[in-house]
Amino acid sequence: MSATLINDVKTTFTNTFKTDPLLIFSPGRINIIGEHTDYNDGFVFPAAVNKGIAAAIQKSDSNFSTAFAIDKDSKIEFELDKIKPSKEGNWENYVLGVIAEIQNRNKIIGNFNIAFKGDIPGGAGMSSSAALENSVVFGLNELFNLGLTKHEMILISQKAEHNYVGVNCGIMDQYASMFGIENNALLLDCRTVEAKPYEINFKDHQLMLINTNVKHSLSDSAYNDRRSACESISELLGIKALRDATEKDLETVKDKVSPENYQKALYVIQENDRAVKASKAIENNNLKTLGALIYRSHNGLQHQYKVSCDELDFLVDQAKENKHVLGARMMGGGFGGCTINLVAKNQAKAFGEIASQAYKNKFNKECSVYFIELSKGTHIVK
Numbered sequence: 028m029s030a031t032l033i034n035d036v037k038t039t040f041t042n043t044f045k046t047d048p049l050l051i052f053s054p055g056r057i058n059i060i061g062e063h064t065d066y067n068d069g070f071v072f073p074a075a076v077n078k079g080i081a082a083a084i085q086k087s088d089s090n091f092s093t094a095f096a097i098d099k100d101s102k103i104e105f106e107l108d109k110i111k112p113s114k115e116g117n118w119e120n121y122v123l124g125v126i127a128e129i130q131n132r133n134k135i136i137g138n139f140n141i142a143f144k145g146d147i148p149g150g151a152g153m154s155s156s157a158a159l160e161n162s163v164v165f166g167l168n169e170l171f172n173l174g175l176t177k178h179e180m181i182l183i184s185q186k187a188e189h190n191y192v193g194v195n196c197g198i199m200d201q202y203a204s205m206f207g208i209e210n211n212a213l214l215l216d217c218r219t220v221e222a223k224p225y226e227i228n229f230k231d232h233q234l235m236l237i238n239t240n241v242k243h244s245l246s247d248s249a250y251n252d253r254r255s256a257c258e259s260i261s262e263l264l265g266i267k268a269l270r271d272a273t274e275k276d277l278e279t280v281k282d283k284v285s286p287e288n289y290q291k292a293l294y295v296i297q298e299n300d301r302a303v304k305a306s307k308a309i310e311n312n313n314l315k316t317l318g319a320l321i322y323r324s325h326n327g328l329q330h331q332y333k334v335s336c337d338e339l340d341f342l343v344d345q346a347k348e349n350k351h352v353l354g355a356r357m358m359g360g361g362f363g364g365c366t367i368n369l370v371a372k373n374q375a376k377a378f379g380e381i382a383s384q385a386y387k388n389k390f391n392k393e394c395s396v397y398f399i400e401l402s403k404g405t406h407i408v409k
Contacts, residue, residue, distance in 0.1 A: 050081065073212065073215065212227050237379065
């Protein structure tokens with residue numbers, strides 16, 4: 028968490044609204060492995076990170092509420108009894124959606140002002156949207172003593188994204204952002220919405236992100252199309268979700284589904300298994316096995332689930348050519364964003380430079396390298 032970010036938000040809020048705010052930090056997240064398994068009731072392995080959204084919030088005696096996206100220099104005013112999706116779309120619906128879902132639970136909130144700013148790179152697949160949703164619901168819960176549990180708050184955030192943003196997301200992003208534990212990753216069961224923490228201490232290795240700086244929008248039909256394919260195959264198998272299927276089960280309906288959808292479902296079943304195996308590899312400090320699982324995950328995302336892109340594949344290939352990198356894969360929804368890399372600490376900077384130069388030579392654009400720390404979840408900043 029950046030002290031500069033917190034101070035910027037506090038100063039801007041105080042100058043704009045002339046009151047002292049409650050300060051909230053809500054982190055973004057990485058996901059070590061378990062991609063596109065969350066909405067299949069499967070296992071994922073995320074961790075909250077030290078980049079996120081800082082929000083300043085306070086009650087208002089005005090007859091309307093105001094939300095201010097500082098880094099976009101964009102402000103909206105709204106009346107709480109007339110909440111509806113913004114035609115502008117964009118960031119407004121993450122905020123308005125959370126308010127609507129709180130009201131749907133018959134919780135009473137009064138007028139308020141909120142200002143926020145983030146240091147999560149946009150489109151990096153690090154869930155800036157979940158961090159924003161969580162900061163709003165957490166802040167309103169504190170401000171108006173709504174008595175919501177953290178589990179209730181993340182369901183509100185998720186519903187906001189479904190109903191106001193139009194992305195039928197799973198629960199992983201909101202969970203990791205809300206429940207993160209410093210220096211730990213969480214093996215999250217997306218059916219029970221319970222997680223087991225695993226301390227991440229890779230000793231002479233570390234996790235590093237490389238951002239393609241290719242932007243993707245999860246609202247694009249590709250995400251919802253894949254979710255629909257998974258749900259229709261589950262229905263065909265007579266199960267609640269693909270989490271309940273084995274590869275043998277899937278074989279029984281092979282002639283009833285398209286080859287493309289068969290491969291997508293097969294990927295989900297295999298990735299679910301990889302997430303559980305990865306937790307055991309971390310427990311046993313077996314980083315070679317972990318790295319191999321991460322590479323296999325990317326292979327499935329590229330060839331079976333088909334959510335990768337040339338830029339991501341190129342960066343993973345760069346990792347494969349470097350003996351100091353044990354594993355790499357695309358992270359997030361796909362079609363851009365970051366690769367996550369398990370790399371020797373004393374070679375991480377050099378690998379970042381080599382990969383960046385190769386990327387520039389190939390695509391004539393810059394990628395960005397991030398070193399991240401694992402952080403605690405959404406919290407009040409004193």
